[in-house]
Amino acid sequence: MSATGKLAGKRIAVLAADGVEGAELGAALAALKDAGAQTALVALRPGRIRSMNVHQPSDLVKVDSKVENASAADYDGLLIPGGYIAPDLLRQSAPAREFVRAFDAAGKPIAAMSHGVLVLVSTGLASGRLLTSWPGVRDDLVNAGATWCNQETVRDGRILTSRTPQDCAAFLRELLPLLAGEPAADPAVTRADSDPPQQAPSELPDQSLRWLAAPSLGAMLSLAIVGVGVVAANRSLRKRGGKEVAAGTGEAVQDS
Incomplete structure (x- = not known):
């Protein structure tokens, strides 16, 4: 079955800030558009925000709504792309945190990519959840009461998380059913312990800096x-x- 039309009539808020990972944002927006969804980029300020390719500045992206002017009631789901900078800015913003909490309170799906899960930590939504994330923030999740899983994607009820930009394809396969209101193909298995931390840093940012x-x-x-x-x-x-x-x-x- 083609993904086209799967989300027809759905309005999805994409919460981002300067420093958002451009590859994740671009791939997610393309997939949502292909599925028939209407998207709105919600940010901390109006105008345009600067996306990043890991540590290097990338394209400017047009903002549709400032977070103070946005309401979760106007959307059917929320997507939070990752990046080294944007999630850290979002988690410090009271309006951004309230915006995210409003989706949870309304029982609407929330998806966070790589570092984007840090916003869930700061909103108190990580506790008691099975989540994945960029491996470098594994301890943030564990300390917030989540169980961290070292796998491409993890869906726990209405919350979907992904690990790295390289896992984007797997994330998008799970994202469309989540936003369409479909149950998970493989329900999350309850686990008591988190996966251990990595023993060496990821190569991706190191390679990027090496070639600057x-x-x-x-x-x-x-x-x-x-x-x-x-x-x-x-x-x-x-x-x-x-x-x-x-x-x-x-x-x-x-x-x-």
Whole structure:
């Protein structure tokens, strides 16, 4: 069965901020549109927010509504993409936290990708849940009372979480049935203990930083020369202005 039309008539709020992971946001928006859903990007400020490709700035994305002006009553579900920066900004925002809690209180589905699950921690919705996340924030979830599972996706009732951007395809397969109100194909199994933490950091951010271009000697010298030129020009303007003031004062004395 094609996914097209599966979410026809559904309105989905996408809660994001500057620093949202562009790959996750883009893939999710495309899948929701293909399924017939209407989406609205809800953010901390109006205008456009900057997405990221891991640690590197990426595209600007148009905001549809500021979170203070958005109401969970207007939507059928909530999606929180990840990223290293955006979820941390969202979890510090009282209006964003209240927006998320309103979906839970109304019994509406909530999906969080990778770091996005941190917003669930700060809203108090992680306790007693089976969740996954970016491995680096595993301890945040465990300390908040969740059971952390080291797998691509985890669905616990109305909450769906994913682990990393590489697990995006698996997440999207689970996202559409969740938002359509379908039961999970494989109900979550109750577990008492979380999976252990990783023993080495993920390679993804390390690779990204490794390939970032270092400024060349020529570029640094050019910037230094420009800086010296700006300082010299400012000094010249100040001196010229002082001479003109002095000359004007002298003329005034002679006229009197």
